[in-house]
Amino acid sequence: MLRGEKVILRPIEREDLKRLHELSANVELEMLAGGAWSPWSLAAVEKDFEKHLEEEDKSEFVIEADGKVIGTTELHRWKNRRAGTAGVGIGIYDPEYLGKGYGRDALRVLLDWAFRIQNYRRIWLDTLAKNERAVRCYLAVGFKQEGLLRQHEYHDGEYADVVTMGILREEWETQRA
Numbered sequence: 001m002l003r004g005e006k007v008i009l010r011p012i013e014r015e016d017l018k019r020l021h022e023l024s025a026n027v028e029l030e031m032l033a034g035g036a037w038s039p040w041s042l043a044a045v046e047k048d049f050e051k052h053l054e055e056e057d058k059s060e061f062v063i064e065a066d067g068k069v070i071g072t073t074e075l076h077r078w079k080n081r082r083a084g085t086a087g088v089g090i091g092i093y094d095p096e097y098l099g100k101g102y103g104r105d106a107l108r109v110l111l112d113w114a115f116r117i118q119n120y121r122r123i124w125l126d127t128l129a130k131n132e133r134a135v136r137c138y139l140a141v142g143f144k145q146e147g148l149l150r151q152h153e154y155h156d157g158e159y160a161d162v163v164t165m166g167i168l169r170e171e172w173e174t175q176r177a
């Protein structure tokens with residue numbers, strides 16, 4: 001498992017699914033993380049978990065703090081090994097843990113894994129421009145804003161701008177030196 005100052009990143013276990021399913025009932029947080037919310041049953045979550053068990057290239061973690069699962073983070077499945085790039089996703093779904101530095105700690109651990117252990121060269125993401133908490137968290141760990149996609153998403157009753165952000169290996173190396 002991977003350790004930060006506040007969090008542990010570890011594989012998702014079957015026993016975590018009930019907790020993750022309970023956390024996913026928070027529609028507002030799910031919409032910020034995924035753009036839309038739809039009714040996934042626990043059985044559907046379990047089936048999806050089973051479906052992905054066979055995949056060799058694992059890159060999804062639960063974020064654990066104080067012995068509790070508080071969210072998830074991953075390098076997305078659409079990684080480009082040839083170019084050395086991968087997208088990152090993260091969600092803290094326990095409201096008690098929002099805005100208290102757990103997100104940035106988890107991202108620092110994930111970036112260390114991505115660059116130092118997995119040898120990626122560039123990590124990127126996109127997020128709603130109005131998701132200020134997310135943008136500030138990403139800036140704090142070293143992502144730079146690279147673009148703005150106007151009215152690119154539909155969120156909470158309106159078309160919303162999306163920010164694209166990225167961090168290169170050399171930038172990550174400089175800031176940890």
Ligand SMILES: CC(C)(COP(=O)(O)OP(=O)(O)OC[C@H]1O[C@@H](n2cnc3c(N)ncnc32)[C@H](O)[C@@H]1OP(=O)(O)O)[C@@H](O)C(=O)NCCC(=O)NCCS
Pocket residue numbers: 029030032033034071090091092093097098099100101102103104105126127128131132133134135136137140
């Ligand atoms: C985005 C997310 C991972 C960030 O993790 P976090 O632990 O909440 O963030 P941190 O505490 O590390 O940093 C939050 C930053 O936003 C600020 N902030 C905290 N609450 C805020 C709020 N309600 N509105 C605006 N800014 C806020 C903090 O001051 C901090 O910025 P600073 O360092 O410049 O002061 C987390 O909030 C989350 O999962 N949110 C719900 C789902 C989501 O938005 N996912 C991301 C989709 S791309």
